Amino acid sequence: MKTTTGTYLLLAMLHFPLLSPAQEIKADTIWNPLRPLVGHWRGEGDGADGKGTYEKNYQFVLNGKFIEVRNKTDYQPSKENPKGYHHEDVGYISYDKARKTFVFRQFHGEGFVNQYVLQNTSNDRRTLVFESEAIENIPSGWRARETYSIEQGVLKEEFNLAEPGKDYAPYTTAVLRKVK
Template identity: 40%
Template structure:
């Protein structure tokens, strides 16, 4: 009888524990969907941006896709295309949110969420590693939630020995056709 009681208790604990564990990425679930908008900065150029955030791999990751088309500038640029792909995950061992981002220009940024700077309305990711950039350089990617249908993303860059400076911003609205 004691064996059955112990088995019942163990199964009950594991069963309820499985139901109570919330996905740690749930705090970013408002991002899921398609977004469109405009950007400014980025070498004084204006852009049109399309972004997509979606759950992937059994909801263990959030995949991020950004596509920007920059207008020609007065300094002779014919306009540019920027694409980046990334994944947001939760590192259980370090208890941190990680955003890995790959850029078509050859850069790779590995950001971690800075909890001391982040709020419910603002998520601040700061690089812990950058590949193919100036040694000692750093970057910050911030998502500001304006409301359920609008976000702003801000990309700041810091060169060695210099303060962080805004490199560009994007104003995005949730697409209606979701």
């Protein structure tokens, strides 16, 4: 009896190292739809604040449990803003296991905090659509949507806003190229 129990215990112990990497691989594949975003991007855009140069960085942080997003945009001087305008935001994308989806929390230098949920990805996984489920420090009823399309090292980004009771309208669009 002791030999049989010992044999089963030994076999079980030998298999535990094999189970652990398999679990890591499964958890790691959750990030596959967002993996193409990871890297450093630069480009130009246009929108409500005028023409601007964009710099974005997506990187895994905190043991690969989150993607940190850092954005800097410098808008050129315009009639509405003769000195130009500098925008910064930082965000974190997490995987919500209970809802089985990604949540993107974005903190803006202007004081806005947007919380988005990934609504869908295209069949080819090249387009990601995040829609807001909460926005802090703005009148109630506003909605926001971030759409990212990635193909051959080019990131097309659309940011849309919707006033209460209205449809989404373009706010900014940008085209960025992966630099590393």
